[in-house]
Amino acid sequence: MRVRKKKWAVPYMEAHPEYLITEPEKLIGKWESRFKKSQPIHVEVGSGKGQFIIGMAKKHPEINYIGIDLQDSVLAMAVQKAVEGELDNVQLILTDGANVDTFFEKGEVSKVYLNFSDPWPKSRHEKRRLTYKTFLKSYENILPDNSELEFKTDNRGLFEYSLVSLNNYGMKFEMVSLDLHHSDEETIAENVETEYEEKFKQKGPIYKIVAKF
Template structure:
């Protein structure tokens, strides 16, 4: 989906260096110093306009959150929401989150979220899917042993692909839902903007895994 350019985005991002990082390579191993408290660190890759990560941060002040988004005009909208909320346990990062092991130290992340990632439906683009084996190794590197990765999508093809990819990589499945919004887990579910808008069109699928330790 093409993102409309926002002329205000770049200067707005530049005016809030305390909340958003555009040079993540300089913060490897030092992410804790960007938060007032050292707390468990959770990571969302592909935050969109920020609804999920901001609501999670409000719900869990005892956790620090980092949200990665590549699109400048999109992350600027999330930043504006973050400024309005005045949260101290969220940091945003404008970068490509595919290879997170170049951005974080091993075992630095307590939990990861992949919400409504691009399904890349064409077979020749399968390796670009964020649940492909091309990326799973980097997630395993940065996640603490036995800790969770949560994945949500409304795309049946991506869901089925992810089940196979995660299984072949060697993960432990903790939870799989074929219809999250009609399950008991919906009570604690925090929605993304996309999820809130399109969930009436069909089921939301969810997978929770941890990586097997050697």
């Protein structure tokens, strides 16, 4: 989806270097230095406007969160939310999330989230899907053994593709939901919604996968 450029976005982010990172490769092995406390780090690839990553940071102050997005006009809104919330357990990276294993050392990240990624429905674009095997390898390269990948989508095709891709990669499924918002009360209560999820959950089921490497 094309995002309208916002003139204020880049200047605003530049005014808040305490939250924004533009050269993540320089922090490999040193991510703890960006946070007030030394605690587990969770990463969201494709964080958009930041509702999920900020919501998780507020809900779980015992975890440090890093959101990655390539579009400055949406990431600026995530930075704005972090500033307004005065959160010390959030960092945001303005870059492509395709090569996360060049940003983090093995075991430096404890969990990866993929929320409502671009489905890239055409067969010739399979390699761009964030659950394609090369992406799975990059996540595995930064996680300790037996760590989780958490995935949500409203796209049935991407969900089915991801089930097969994760299974073929040898991952173990901890949870597979065909309709997240009609799950048990505990699962619903624990769920933190993205902007997209909040808008479209009434139009069809939200699918979720939690799987371990």
